[in-house]
Amino acid sequence: MTRQIKAVSLISGGLDSLLATRVVMGQxxxxxxxxxxxxxxxxxxxxxxxxxxxxxxxxxNALWVAEQLGIKLxxxxxxxxxxxxxxxxxxxxxxxxxxCHDCKTFMVSKALExxxxxxFDFIITGEVVGQRPMSQRKDTMPVxxxxxxxxxxxxxxxxxxxxxxxxxEQKGWVxxxxxxxxxxxxxxxxxxLAKEYGFEDYAQPAxxxxxxxxxxxxxxxxxxxxxxxxxxxxxxxxxxxxxxxxIRPAQNFKxxxxxxxGEVNFMQGYRNRFISMKTTSHSGPLVLVDGQPSEQxxxxxxxxxxxxxxxxxxxEVELEVCRPVEDAVQMKVKPLPVSEMPExxxx
Amino acid sequence: MAHFELDASGLLCPxxxxxxxxxxxxxxxxxxLEVVCSDPGAxxxxxxxxxxxxxxxxxxxxxxxxxxxxxxVLR
Numbered sequence: 001m002t003r004q005i006k007a008v009s010l011i012s013g014g015l016d017s018l019l020a021t022r023v024v025m026g027q028x029x030x031x032x033x034x035x036x037x038x039x040x041x042x043x044x045x046x047x048x049x050x051x052x053x054x055x056x057x058x059x060x061n062a063l064w065v066a067e068q069l070g071i072k073l074x075x076x077x078x079x080x081x082x083x084x085x086x087x088x089x090x091x092x093x094x095x096x097x098x099x100c101h102d103c104k105t106f107m108v109s110k111a112l113e114x115x116x117x118x119x120f121d122f123i124i125t126g127e128v129v130g131q132r133p134m135s136q137r138k139d140t141m142p143v144x145x146x147x148x149x150x151x152x153x154x155x156x157x158x159x160x161x162x163x164x165x166x167x168x169e170q171k172g173w174v175x176x177x178x179x180x181x182x183x184x185x186x187x188x189x190x191x192x193l194a195k196e197y198g199f200e201d202y203a204q205p206a207x208x209x210x211x212x213x214x215x216x217x218x219x220x221x222x223x224x225x226x227x228x229x230x231x232x233x234x235x236x237x238x239x240x241x242x243x244x245x246x247i248r249p250a251q252n253f254k255x256x257x258x259x260x261x262g263e264v265n266f267m268q269g270y271r272n273r274f275i276s277m278k279t280t281s282h283s284g285p286l287v288l289v290d291g292q293p294s295e296q297x298x299x300x301x302x303x304x305x306x307x308x309x310x311x312x313x314x315x316e317v318e319l320e321v322c323r324p325v326e327d328a329v330q331m332k333v334k335p336l337p338v339s340e341m342p343e344x345x346x347x
Numbered sequence: 348m349a350h351f352e353l354d355a356s357g358l359l360c361p362x363x364x365x366x367x368x369x370x371x372x373x374x375x376x377x378x379x380l381e382v383v384c385s386d387p388g389a390x391x392x393x394x395x396x397x398x399x400x401x402x403x404x405x406x407x408x409x410x411x412x413x414x415x416x417x418x419x420v421l422r
Contacts, residue, residue, distance in 0.1 A: 037361055037362075059388075059391050059395070060361055060364070060391070060395070062361075063364070063395040064395065066395075066399045067395055067398065067399050071399070075364055075365050075368060075396075076365075077362070077365045
């Protein structure tokens with residue numbers, strides 16, 4: 001009896017991995033999906049936090065893609081292991097703090113571990129030659145295959161005809177002529193193939209699916225590292241960079257100011273670990289104070305908090321200041337005028 | 348067959364899905380698992396995970412701020 005050939009496909013939730021998987025499934029290969037959660041994935045968290053986003057239809061696109069394809073999906077938590085990829089990228093960063101080349105290598109190497117453990121034969125990705133400036137160039141794609149250790153067991157069905165033959169092609173598990181020759185940034189070939197397969201509803205992320213490609217997010221991450229003097233981070237750190245207005249008056253502390261109700265609700269969960277402030281004489285946002293502020297720093301933080309309340313023009317605003325596991329303390333301050341808030345404070 | 352519970356409240360998606368997946372891995376076919384989450388996205392996500400991985404979705408509902416999903420492990 002012939003052994004069923006099995007492949008695992010890296011499913012991001014976007015169109016390319018959907019199509020790449022479907023192409024190989026069409027050749028009789030058993031395919032299961034794998035999705036890696038680094039902590040920097042855009043969807044899900046942001047939708048859950050921000051109230052204005054809650055009205056949008058909410059789904060995890062990787063799960064949705066797997067359901068469309070009728071395949072299993074394994075979601076793997078790589079938050080801890082990913083730290084080294086982000087902190088020490090061998091191939092550097094892209095336009096922001098996105099280590100795309102090393103990230104792809106890391107994910108393929110994790111997929112390789114997975115196929116070896118689960119007795120699968122090869123790995124599929126939805127990469128297209130020339131589509132992305134860092135990880136999807138013709139010269140970097142062989143490097144990813146080599147450095148991940150996957151080598152010829154890495155198949156890119158959407159652009160395979162531009163690349164050397166891989167093991168699945170050599171072994172006849174898939175027919176090279178039924179793979180594709182997509183290249184460049186145009187999405188037209190993918191859209192045409194999606195139409196051919198009958199996929200009409202698919203995710204089209206405008207700015208990628210990773211916060212690290214976002215300039216504002218990257219700026220906040222670098223600010224956090226600079227202020228701490230090291231590049232360590234925890235999941236809560238990277239979550240809090242996704243919410244609020246960040247104001248850093250000094251290296252030893254910053255304020256995270258909620259911008260809307262959803263963020264207030266989310267930040268409430270951090271009041272037992274951060275100093276928090278809230279105006280009581282006027283309505284105003286919840287504010288978390290991150291770092292090691294002195295009493296004088298807290299006075300300044302309170303004045304900034306008052307500035308973002310409805311009492312910003314008042315001569316005096318009352319606040320409640322809560323330290324974790326301590327009773328709340330009342331303060332009265334004069335709101336800080338905008339003219340006394342240098343541009344450099346705004347992260 | 349035994350019944351188990353998993354508290355995934357306070358976690359944002361996809362962490363409730365990952366915790367569910369990891370817990371199910373340890374259970375036997377026929378066991379049931381009730382997952383409690385606070386992220387409303389878990390209602391869709393844990394349910395979808397359950398369907399695509401071939402487990403039986405017994406119940407999925409939102410009660411106030413909680414999402415409760417009950418599934419039966421099938422292998």
